[in-house]
C-alpha cells in the first residue's frame with residue numbers, strides 16, 4: 001500500500017467511524033498490514049504507529065520484562081473514542097508470547113510481558129490502530 005492509498009483509506013475509515021458512531025454500532029477496525037515507506041527513515045505518521053520494543057530487567061525466575069509502546073521519537077499515538085490502539089501482541093522467534101487488548105480512551109498504546117528469552121534471537125511486536133491498520137517492528141535480542 002502506498003501513502004496515497006493509506007491516506008485515502010484513513011479518510012474512508014474516519015467517515016466510517018463517524019457513521020458507525022452515530023448509529024451506535026461497533027467502530028470501523030482497519031486490519032490491513034502496514035509497512036513504512038522507508039524503514040530507515042520513518043515519517044511522522046509511521047513513527048506514531050510503529051511499536052517500540054524495550055527490554056527491562058530479568059527477574060530471579062529468568063523472565064525479562066519486555067515493554068512495548070506505540071509511538072516513537074516523542075510521537076505518541078492518541079487514544080480517543082474514535083481513534084486508538086486496540087491491541088498489542090508480542091512474539092519470540094515467531095512463537096506467540098501474548099496479546100493485550102486495549103480499550104479506547106481509558107488506555108494508551110502500551111503493554112508489557114515477562115518473557116523467558118533464553119535462546120531467543122528476535123522479538124516481534126504488532127500493534128493495531130483502529131483507523132490506520134496493523135504496524136510491526138522487531139528487535140534482535
Ligand SMILES: [Fe+2]
Nearest residue numbers: 083129131132
Ligand atoms: Fe492511528
